């Protein structure tokens with residue numbers, strides 16, 4: 001049987017820390033009693049490639065720490081857990097989605113998702129979470145530290161290694177990703193802005209975004225991420241200068257940022273738009289009204 005070779009090689013970022021660039025960035029920290037992964041890639045195939053890299057380097061997988069529960073970050077969990085018996089660790093809210101992954105498309109759609117939303121892109125295979133992590137502080141049994149970075153998802157964390165590498169999950173996107181996807185997924189705009197501030201305050205050797213290349217100094221990338229968020233917020237507010245329904249605002253947003261919708265993009269961009277509407281509403285910039293069976297957003 002042909003065993004597919006990983007298309008990437010593990011890249012060393014610190015004395016004991018590696019990057020496995022599977023499409024989604026996966027971190028690996030060599031602990032004294034085995035390897036710890038930070039996220040696991042998007043699917044079984046990513047899990048297989050990670051397994052191959054582990055074998056080639058003689059690493060024994062002990063634990064997967066998930067930064068958050070999105071399918072592209074936990075998709076390799078089930079395969080790796082079955083193959084190696086490793087444990088999985090995540091924060092409390094994220095662990096609910098990892099244990100019962102139908103929650104992700106359900107959460108995005110707001111009801112039982114139709115079949116098209118139930119592929120591996122939004123719904124990973126279930127895996128068992130053995131260790132519920134605090135949002136901040138030491139990750140038990142390792143020398144790793146959890147850094148609270150909520151906003152992109154409910155209770156996302158970054159993971160900081162003792163040799164100074166911060167795996168930031170999707171609190172930060174690489175420049176090339178921002179160019180392609182200027183409207184990135186958010187659940188809580190205010191929390192995300194605070195997380196960007198937290199990232200700014202940390203002195204580390206490398207910051208690894210969930211998607212994109214690692215950067216030794218994250219200041220410029222943080223500023224680019226914040227600017228993209230502000231452009232989206234300003235656009236959403238401007239589309240409501242006359243009372244507009246959700247679908248109208250979504251259509252304007254897609255036109256402005258050249259977003260092509262399909263079922264998955266509809267729930268991801270739609271969820272993100274709802275996050276901005278909540279944030280603008282709570283700051284007194286927009287308000288909802290109801291007319292003729294429609295919910296309308298306006299700045300009046």
Ligand SMILES: [Zn+2]
Pocket residue numbers: 024070072073170210211
């Ligand atoms: Zn992601």
